[in-house]
Amino acid sequence: MIADQVRTIWCRELQRDDIALDDDFFALGGQSLIMARIQAAFIEELGVEVPADQMFLNPTVASIAAYIESMDAVAQ
Amino acid sequence: MILQGKRVALPPAPVVHRQFEKHAQATPDAVAVFCAGQRVTYAELDAKANRFAHFLAAGGRGRGAKVGVCLDYSIDMLVAILGTLKAGAAYVPLDPAYPAARLQLLLGQIPGLALIVASPATAGLVESAAVEIVDLEQLSGRLAELPETGPDIPVTGDDICYAVFTSGSTGTPKLTAVRHEGWFNLMNWLMLEYGLHSDSNNLVVSALGFDLSQRSLMTPLFCGATQYLMASRNFDAAMAYRMLTEHEIRTVHCASSTLYLLVDWETARRGEALTRLDYVLFGGEPLKVERVLDWARRPGNTCTLLHQYGVAECTDVATSYDLAEYRPGEHDIAPVGRPAYNTDIHLLDERLCGVGVGEYGEICISGTGVGAGYLGGTGPEAERFTTIEVDGAPRRLYRTGDRGCVDQAGDLVVFGRMDAQVKVRGMRIDPTDIERALGRLAGVREAAVVVADSGDSELVAFIVPEGDELAENDVRARLLETLPRNMVPARFINISLIPLSPHGKVDRAALVAMCRNQYA
Numbered sequence: 001m002i003a004d005q006v007r008t009i010w011c012r013e014l015q016r017d018d019i020a021l022d023d024d025f026f027a028l029g030g031q032s033l034i035m036a037r038i039q040a041a042f043i044e045e046l047g048v049e050v051p052a053d054q055m056f057l058n059p060t061v062a063s064i065a066a067y068i069e070s071m072d073a074v075a076q
Numbered sequence: 077m078i079l080q081g082k083r084v085a086l087p088p089a090p091v092v093h094r095q096f097e098k099h100a101q102a103t104p105d106a107v108a109v110f111c112a113g114q115r116v117t118y119a120e121l122d123a124k125a126n127r128f129a130h131f132l133a134a135g136g137r138g139r140g141a142k143v144g145v146c147l148d149y150s151i152d153m154l155v156a157i158l159g160t161l162k163a164g165a166a167y168v169p170l171d172p173a174y175p176a177a178r179l180q181l182l183l184g185q186i187p188g189l190a191l192i193v194a195s196p197a198t199a200g201l202v203e204s205a206a207v208e209i210v211d212l213e214q215l216s217g218r219l220a221e222l223p224e225t226g227p228d229i230p231v232t233g234d235d236i237c238y239a240v241f242t243s244g245s246t247g248t249p250k251l252t253a254v255r256h257e258g259w260f261n262l263m264n265w266l267m268l269e270y271g272l273h274s275d276s277n278n279l280v281v282s283a284l285g286f287d288l289s290q291r292s293l294m295t296p297l298f299c300g301a302t303q304y305l306m307a308s309r310n311f312d313a314a315m316a317y318r319m320l321t322e323h324e325i326r327t328v329h330c331a332s333s334t335l336y337l338l339v340d341w342e343t344a345r346r347g348e349a350l351t352r353l354d355y356v357l358f359g360g361e362p363l364k365v366e367r368v369l370d371w372a373r374r375p376g377n378t379c380t381l382l383h384q385y386g387v388a389e390c391t392d393v394a395t396s397y398d399l400a401e402y403r404p405g406e407h408d409i410a411p412v413g414r415p416a417y418n419t420d421i422h423l424l425d426e427r428l429c430g431v432g433v434g435e436y437g438e439i440c441i442s443g444t445g446v447g448a449g450y451l452g453g454t455g456p457e458a459e460r461f462t463t464i465e466v467d468g469a470p471r472r473l474y475r476t477g478d479r480g481c482v483d484q485a486g487d488l489v490v491f492g493r494m495d496a497q498v499k500v501r502g503m504r505i506d507p508t509d510i511e512r513a514l515g516r517l518a519g520v521r522e523a524a525v526v527v528a529d530s531g532d533s534e535l536v537a538f539i540v541p542e543g544d545e546l547a548e549n550d551v552r553a554r555l556l557e558t559l560p561r562n563m564v565p566a567r568f569i570n571i572s573l574i575p576l577s578p579h580g581k582v583d584r585a586a587l588v589a590m591c592r593n594q595y596a
Contacts, residue, residue, distance in 0.1 A: 027553040029566055032501070036313040036337050040344065043314065052312035056173075 002046070002072075003065035009041045010061055025059040048072070077423040077430050077482055078466070079395075081415030081443065084268070090233040090260035092294060093161040097122060097226065099274075099300040106274065108297060109151050110323070112307035116151050118300075121158065123224035128159030128212070130222040137190040138229055139164030142239065142451075144192035146170035146179070146202045149280060149305040152212045156193040157238075157293065164229040165190070166236040166253065171285040172198040173309050177558045182241055183207070185251050187452035233257030236448050240287050242388045243497060243506035250457055253448035254290075258391035261444040262291060263298040265417040269396075270355060270382070274300035278327045281306070281316050281334055285560075286503070287388035288360060292329035301326075317341050320349035328353060331360040333501040335381075336367045343371060351377040357396075359384040361499040361533065362490070365402060365410045372399060385412035385490055387476050387504075389460070391445035394419050395488050411487035419443035420466075421488055422473065423480060428464055431481075438494055439480040442466070442473040498527040500535055503562050507535075507584075510565065513558050514539065519546055524574045524582045525565060528591035534566035536591050538574060545570040567591075 003021065010019050013034050025035075035055055042050050048068055058064040087094075096118075099106070104119030116124070132138060143160040145167050147153045160167040168186055170179055179201050183189065192202050192209045199209050212219070237256045241249040266272055278296040280303070282289045296303045304325055306315050311334065319325065320338075330338075335358045342350045350356075351371075356379060363383055372381055381399035386392050397413025415421050423437030424430060431437035449461050460475045477497060480490045498505050507525040514523035514537060522540040527533050539546055548568045555564050569590075575583040 024549070024553060026556050026561065026564070027549040029548075029552065031561065031566065032311055033333070033337065036311075036341070039312075039314050040341065049314050049318075051308060051315065052310045053308050056310050 001065075002068050003061055005046060006065045006068070007061045009038055009045065013037045013041065019061060021062040022060050025055070030059075042068070077433060077435070077437065079415050079421040079482060079486070079488060081419040082417050084264070084417040086233070086257065086261060086264065086418075086444070089231070090257045090264075091231045091235075092237055092256050092259050092263070092298065093125075093158055093231075095260065095263075096158060096297045099297070103274065103300055106300065107302045109154055109303045109305060111149065111151050111305040114151060121151070121154060122226075124155045124219075125158035125162055126224050126226045127219040127222040128155055129162035129227045129229070131215070131219060132159065132163035132165060132191070133227050133229060134222075135191075137163065137165060139231070139235070140188065141165040141190040142186055142188050143167050144170050144183070144186065144189055144202065144207070145284075146172055146192055146194045146198045148172055148195065148197060148309050149284070149307060150195075151305075152193075152195070153305075154293065154297070154303070155212060158297075161231070161237055162226060162229065164231045164235065166238055168239050168251070169284045169290065170202060171283055171560070172201055173283060174201075174285070174560045175557055176201045178560055180204070182249065185241070185249065185452060186239075187251075231256065233260065234448075238290050239451055240290065240388050241285065242287075243504050243509060249509065250455065251451040252389045253451050254287075254388075254391050255448050258445040258447060259290075259294070261418050262391050262393055262416060263295050266295060266357075267299050269417070270380075272299045272301070272327065272355075275324070276326045276354065277302040277304060277324055278329070279304045279306070279316065279319055279323075279325045281311060281328055281330050281338075283311065286331070286360075287392040288329050288331065291392050295327070295329070311337075313337050313341050317345075317347065317349060320353070321347065326354040327357065328355075329357045331501055331503075332358050332363050333361065334358070336364070339368050339371045348376075351379050353379040355380050355382055357382045357384055357393075359386070359393075359412065360503070361501065362492075363410045365399075365404075368399075369402075369404070383410055383412055385488065386445075387441070387474070387478075389447050389449075389476075390419075390441040390474050391447060394441050394445060395421060397487060401485075407483070407489075409489055409491070411483055411485075411489045413487050415443075416445065419445050422464075423482065424464075424475075428462070434481060434484075436479055436481045436491065439476045439478045439488070439490065440473050441476060442471045446472050446474050498533075498535075500527060500533050501562050505535070505563055510535065510537070510555075510559065510563055513555060513563075514551075516558075517551065517554050519543065520551070522574055524584070524587055526584050526587045526591065528567075528588060535563070536567045536569065536587075537565040538569050538571045538587055538590075540572065540574060541570055
C-alpha cells in the first residue's frame with residue numbers, strides 16, 4: 001500500500017509516532033525544509049518525483065498517496 | 077565608522093527597462109525567458125511588454141501608478157513587470173502562495189493601486205470590488221491591436237520601479253518603494269563587479285514577494301542573459317535541481333536556507349550541478365556557515381558564494397562578501413563584506429554619531445540605493461529614513477535596526493537586531509504581526525512570539541488560552557488561513573501568563589530561555 005509507505009516517510013520526517021490518514025501536513029508543523037526531505041524520500045523510496053505544488057495541494061497522507069497512485073497509473 | 081563603496085558613474089537616466097531594451101535591440105533573437113518548455117526572445121518579450129505598456133498608459137495607468145502582479149512564475153509575469161515599468165508605473169508583487177485573507181490585507185495597503193494582473197489560477201485570491209483585474213491571456217486580442225514599439229514614456233532614475241511589503245513594527249506590513257536609480261545601480265554593480273554577461277543565465281528559486289526575487293527576476297535581463305523560471309508556486313527542490321542539471325544556468329539568488337536545501341540535495345545525490353554554477357548570491361538571515369562549508373570546499377567546485385546583506389528599504393543588497401575568504405578560526409560569524417557601488421555603510425550610536433573601529437553600532441545605509449520610503453501612511457518606521465551630515469554635506473540615510481561592526485579586514489559583520497524583529501528563512505518578520513493574528517483567534521487571550529534556535533531558527537508562539545489549553549494542530553491550522561506559511565510558528569506552547577520586563581514589555585529573553593529549557 002502506497003499510503004502505508006507515505007505514512008512511514010511522514011512519521012519519520014515530521015518526527016511523529018503516528019499520523020492519521022487525514023492529518024494536515026502543515027497543521028502537523030510541516031514546512032519547506034521538511035517537505036524537501038519528504039520529496040527526496042519519495043524519489044528514493046517510491047521512485048516518483050512529486051512536484052512541490054502537488055504536495056501543497058494534497059497535504060494529507062490519503063490525498064498524496066492517491067496522487068502518487070494516479071501518477072503510477074499514468075506511467076503504466 | 078564609515079565603509080565606503082566605490083563610486084561608479086551611472087548613465088544620465090538610470091532606468092532599468094532601458095537596459096533591457098538595449099539588449100532587445102542588440103540581440104533580438106537571444107532567448108530572454110524559458111519557462112515550462114516555452115521560450116520567448118528578447119524582441120518578442122520587448123514587443124509584448126510594449127503593448128501592455130500602451131494598454132496601461134491609454135487607461136491612465138502610466139507614470140506614478142501602482143500595478144499589482146499576482147501571477148505564478150511565467151513568461152507573462154515578465155511581460156507584466158516590464159510593461160508596467162515601460163508605462164512609467166511601479167509594480168507590486170503579490171505572491172499567489174499567500175492565503176487570500178493575507179493578500180486582501182496587503183491590497184488595502186497599496187495607495188494608488190490602479191490594476192492587478194492575475195491569471196485564472198490566481199484571480200480569485202485578489203478579487204476586490206475596488207480594483208480592476210486583468211488577465212493577459214484574455215486581453216491578448218486587445219493587446220494585438222496596440223503598437224509593438226515602445227510608448228516612450230519619460231521615466232527618471234528617481235521614479236519608483238517596484239514596491240514590496242516589509243515587516244513594520246506596528247503589526248502591519250509596510251509597503252517600501254525602490255527607485256529606478258537604486259535598482260539600476262544594484263544590477264550594474266553585480267554586472268561590472270562580478271562580470272555577469274549574456275551567458276549569465278539565472279534560475280529563480282525564491283518566492284515572488286521577496287525583495288531578492290525582484291533582483292533575481294531582472295538581473296539576467298539587465299545583462300542580456302536567459303532567465304529560467306519554474307512553473308511552480310512553491311519552492312520545489314527536486315525541480316530546481318533538475319533545472320540546474322539540464323540547463324546552462326550560471327547564477328542563483330536565494331535566501332541562506334534555500335542554499336542549505338540545494339547543498340543538501342546535491343550532497344545526498346553526489347551531484348555536481350550546483351558546484352558548476354558561477355555564483356550563488358545569498359543572504360537575508362544569519363548564515364550557518366557549517367551548512368555549506370564542506371560542500372564549498374569540494375575539489376572542482378567553481379561556484380563562488382557571495383554572502384550578501386541589505387534591506388528592502390535600500391534596494392535589497394548593500395554589501396557582499398566572497399565566502400572563499402572565510403577562515404573558521406578567525407571568524408565567529410561569516411562577514412557580509414564591503415559595500416556595493418555608490419553605497420556607504422555607517423555604524424552609528426543612538427545619537428547618530430559614528431562608533432569607533434571594532435565597536436558595535438546600528439548599521440545605517442546611505443547612497444544611491446536608499447529607496448523612496450514607505451508608501452501610504454507615516455508610521456513610526458518613517459523615522460528610520462533620516463538625514464545626517466557627512467563631511468559638511470547632508471546625506472539621506474536609512475537606519476536598518478541591524479547591529480554590526482567592522483572587523484580587522486574591513487568587512488562588515490552583522491550581529492542581530494536592535495529591536496524585536498527577527499529573520500527567519502530569509503524574511504524579516506515582526507513578531508507583533510503574528511501576535512495580532514493569534515490574538516484574533518477564538519480561544520486566545522494573549523500571545524507572544526519569539527525565535528528559538530534548535531539548529532534551525534524557528535518561531536515559537538506562547539499562548540495564554542481563554543479557557544482550556546489549545547491544541548497545537550488546531551491553532552496552527554487556523555493561523556494558516558490568515559498568514560503566509562513562513563510566518564506561522566513551528567511550535568505553540570500554552571502558558572498561563574506572558575512574562576513582562578520591569579518596563580511592562582513582553583520579556584522576550586525569558587521566553588527564549590523557556591524555549592531552550594523545552595529543548596533540553
